[in-house]
Amino acid sequence: MGFEPPQRLVRTLGERYGETTAAEWLGQLPGIAGEAVARRGLEVERVIAPGGRSGLVLLVRRSDGSPATLKIVPPFAAPSLERAALAHWKGWGAVELLDAGEDDGADNPDAAGGALLLERLHPEVSLRSLPEAKSLLEAAGTVRRLWVDPPGDHGFETVAERTAREAAALRTAADDTLAPLVSAALAARDELCASAAEIRLLHGAFGQGKVLAGDRAPWLAVGPEPLVGEPAYDLARLVRDRVDDLVAASSGASSARRRVNRLADSLDLDRERVRGWTLFRAVESGVRTLRAGRRQSGELLLEFAGWL
Numbered sequence: 001m002g003f004e005p006p007q008r009l010v011r012t013l014g015e016r017y018g019e020t021t022a023a024e025w026l027g028q029l030p031g032i033a034g035e036a037v038a039r040r041g042l043e044v045e046r047v048i049a050p051g052g053r054s055g056l057v058l059l060v061r062r063s064d065g066s067p068a069t070l071k072i073v074p075p076f077a078a079p080s081l082e083r084a085a086l087a088h089w090k091g092w093g094a095v096e097l098l099d100a101g102e103d104d105g106a107d108n109p110d111a112a113g114g115a116l117l118l119e120r121l122h123p124e125v126s127l128r129s130l131p132e133a134k135s136l137l138e139a140a141g142t143v144r145r146l147w148v149d150p151p152g153d154h155g156f157e158t159v160a161e162r163t164a165r166e167a168a169a170l171r172t173a174a175d176d177t178l179a180p181l182v183s184a185a186l187a188a189r190d191e192l193c194a195s196a197a198e199i200r201l202l203h204g205a206f207g208q209g210k211v212l213a214g215d216r217a218p219w220l221a222v223g224p225e226p227l228v229g230e231p232a233y234d235l236a237r238l239v240r241d242r243v244d245d246l247v248a249a250s251s252g253a254s255s256a257r258r259r260v261n262r263l264a265d266s267l268d269l270d271r272e273r274v275r276g277w278t279l280f281r282a283v284e285s286g287v288r289t290l291r292a293g294r295r296q297s298g299e300l301l302l303e304f305a306g307w308l
Helices: 007-017 019-040 079-089 132-146 159-173 176-195 231-239 243-248 252-266 271-291 295-307
Strands: 043-047 056-061 067-072 115-119 122-126 200-202 211-213 219-221 227-229
Touching (some): 007 019, 019 056, 019 067, 019 115, 079 115, 079 200, 132 219, 132 231, 132 252, 159 227, 176 295, 200 231, 231 252, 231 271, 243 252, 243 295, 252 271, 271 295
Antiparallel strands (some): 043 056, 056 067, 067 115, 122 211, 200 227, 211 219
16 A cells, blocks of 8 residues: 655645655655565554654554554654653553564664554544543643653753754744744743653653553553653643634633643642743644744744733
8 A cells, every 4th residue: 555644744744854854764665665665564454643743643453363553753853762652651641662672674774764653542532522621630640640750871862952952943933923922932941941850751742642652551641752851841832732613712721720720730840940841842742833834823922922
């Protein structure tokens, strides 16, 4: 069968890693995916669409007929780190890695392209399918399980390292009209990094859409962009979930602030640290989205950030 990448994957890879880099890998994708499938003796059912933002996701069956999911991640998206995080969690709060002991050439673009064989979840059912209050409750319970001590010999970057790169890009990317908001976001990031103490393994991209229904457990996280740092960082995307609904509501500003407080309190975190990371990550995402030409999405994120 063909391995046509969904448009969301094409767009996201281009925005994050550059059109040329993304296009080169996407051009090789049919061969990479075919090799990964053949090496494992898998039968492909279909490509999941819209699928993930970091790799091609296939529903497959193993040689014994059991269902599974195969995720093909480009080498520049650090598939070895996603593999390491999933192996460390061992299915606790996250999708289970089925080939944890296999060396599949995750960092070799000429090998299997970072193929991860995962347990089969229900890709069409995420926490976004639940009412808001219930989805936030389930999300908090899921992300709490992921915040464990990282392995001693881990190669994950820190929150400070990742956000330093983002802050550097943010300083040069925003126009003058956004200067006050950008300055506030950068100041919040500097203060948070200077005072952070608790170190945990974090999902890195956690949100309602990253939590899918499963059979082994009701809800399991997928698609980590793992790093180590304070848990408050991991709530930033969750706070702004369904941002279009918040912006459309007359009580959007107060609802956003209540959401920060509710999530922080439910997970015994400092409200101001959750607010600060939410501000920085919303501004960084908003400015980056504007630069990519997605004006409506970028403006929504920046309006949300202005409420914080």
